[in-house]
Amino acid sequence: MLLKKQFLLCVSILVTNLVFAENDLNKVEVLFNAGKYEKSYKKSDKLKSESAYYKKAKTYYLLGFSLLNIQNDQAKKLGVYNREKSIISYIIKGVKYQKSNSELKRFKQFFQGFTKLAKKRLHQSKKLRKEREWKSIAELLAQQFNDTTPAYWEAHKAIKEAEKKEEVVETKENQVLIKKKLSNSKRDSVIRWAKTYIGTPYVFAGVSRKGIDCSGFTSTVLNHFGSNLPHSCKTQATLGKKTKQYKAGDLALFGYKSSNGTVKPSHVGIVISNYPEPLKVIHATSSLGVRIDDVKASSYWKPKFLFTVNVLGK
Numbered sequence: 001m002l003l004k005k006q007f008l009l010c011v012s013i014l015v016t017n018l019v020f021a022e023n024d025l026n027k028v029e030v031l032f033n034a035g036k037y038e039k040s041y042k043k044s045d046k047l048k049s050e051s052a053y054y055k056k057a058k059t060y061y062l063l064g065f066s067l068l069n070i071q072n073d074q075a076k077k078l079g080v081y082n083r084e085k086s087i088i089s090y091i092i093k094g095v096k097y098q099k100s101n102s103e104l105k106r107f108k109q110f111f112q113g114f115t116k117l118a119k120k121r122l123h124q125s126k127k128l129r130k131e132r133e134w135k136s137i138a139e140l141l142a143q144q145f146n147d148t149t150p151a152y153w154e155a156h157k158a159i160k161e162a163e164k165k166e167e168v169v170e171t172k173e174n175q176v177l178i179k180k181k182l183s184n185s186k187r188d189s190v191i192r193w194a195k196t197y198i199g200t201p202y203v204f205a206g207v208s209r210k211g212i213d214c215s216g217f218t219s220t221v222l223n224h225f226g227s228n229l230p231h232s233c234k235t236q237a238t239l240g241k242k243t244k245q246y247k248a249g250d251l252a253l254f255g256y257k258s259s260n261g262t263v264k265p266s267h268v269g270i271v272i273s274n275y276p277e278p279l280k281v282i283h284a285t286s287s288l289g290v291r292i293d294d295v296k297a298s299s300y301w302k303p304k305f306l307f308t309v310n311v312l313g314k
Contacts, residue, residue, distance in 0.1 A: 025058050032062055041066035041078060057098035058106075064090030065107045068114055084121045087114070088137060095144055099299040101287040104144060115145050122151055142199035143291045152199065186225060187249035187312060191272050194221045194282050201289040207231065214267050217284040218251060221270060227311060237265040240311035245275040249312045252281045252295070254304040263306055269293075271308055279305070 024047060032040035044062040047053040067075060067087045075083040091114065098104060118137050125134040138152040194217075203211025207220050215236055219229040229236055237253045246252070254267040269283025272292065279295040295301050 025053065025056065025062070028062055029058070032066055035069075037066045037069040038074065038078065041070065045078075055097050057094040057096075057103045060090045060094035060097065061104065061107055064088075064094060065110050065114070068110060068117065084117055084124075088118055088121055088140070091144075092136065092140055095140070101285070101300075105287065111145055115141060115147050118145075119147075119149060122149065126151065144288060146199050146201050146289045148199035187247060190221060190225055190249045190270070190312070191282070193224060194270050194272070195292075197221070197284075197290045198282070198292070199289060200284070202284050202286050205231075212284050212290065213286075214269065214284045217290060218268050218270055222249075222311065229311065233265055233268045236268050236311075237263075237306075237309065240309040242307050243310045244308070246271045246279065246308040247274050247310065247312075248272050251309045251311055252279065252283075253306045253309065254301060255306055256304065257306075265306060267304070279308075 028040050028043045028047070031043065040062055044059055044066060048059050048063065053059045064087045067080065067083060067090065070078070070083075072083050075081075075086075080086050094104065118141055122134050122137040122141075125137065134151055138149055138154075141147040141149055142152045197209065197212070197217065200209050200217075201211050202213060204213050205216065206212040207216040212220065215229075215231050215233040218236060219227075219231050222229050229239065233253070236251060240251070243250065248271055250271040252269045252271050253265045254269070255263065255265040257263055267283070269281035271279065272282050273280040278297070280292060281295060281301075282290065282292050284290045285293075293301055295305050
C-alpha cells in the first residue's frame, strides 16, 4: 500500500510539472500574440534552459518567431548578434521536437516573413560557401514551408541528372541491358525520383507536381517505373506481399484498427529505408505536402502505422 501511494504521488508530481510547464508556455504565447515580442523572447529564452521546456517545440517557435519581429539593433541589446542565423536555428530545432505539424502551423501568419529572411540567409551562406548551412535551409523551406527554391534543386542536382541518364539508357540501349540496369537499381531509382517531389503541396485527388495526395503520390512515382498501382490507398493496401523486413521502395500503410480487429488503412507512403534501419517514409501529407518522416520518432505517425507491403518484388 505504501509503495502504491508513493507511486501515485510521483505520477501526480510529474503530471503537475508537465501541466505547469505547458501553462508557462501558454503565458508566453499570450505575450507573443499581444505583440510583446521582446518579453516573449526573454521569457522563452529563460525557459529553454529548464528541463521541462528544452525539448518542447513551442519553446523554440516562440524564440524564433519573437526574434523575427524584433529589429537587429534591439536584438543585439538582447544579446543576439546574428539575428538571422539564430531565427533559422530556433525554427529548425522546433521542427526537431514538434509532435505534429499543427505546432508550427500556429505561427502560419509569420511564414511569409520567415521564408523571406531564410532565403536571404540562404543566398548569403551560398556566397560564403557554407554548403552545410545553405543546404539545411533549402531542405527546411522545402519540407516545412512548401517552398522549393532553386538552391533546393541545386542540392538535388545529382538526383535529376541520374534520372536523365537512366532515361537515356532506356531509349538507347537494347531491351536486355535495360532490364539488367533496372533490376539492379530500380529501388534506388524509385527513391531518387520520389525525392524530387519534396515540397509539392497536398491537393486532394491530385497527381501532379502542382498538387498531389498520398495515393496519388505513391501511384505516380511507382507507375513511372512500370508498376500499375491504382489511385486508392485502400486498394494499394491489398496489393503485393506484406513484409516486416521492409526495403526502400515498399509501401507503408497507416490508419487504425477497429474494435473487432479490422485494419482500416487511410494513408500510404513510400519506404526509403531498409530493415533493420528505422522506418522512414516519403509521403504526401495533408498539412505540409510531400516530405520525409521517421515513423518511430514521430508521435503522430508511429501509432498510426499498420504494415509495409512489397509491391516491387525482389
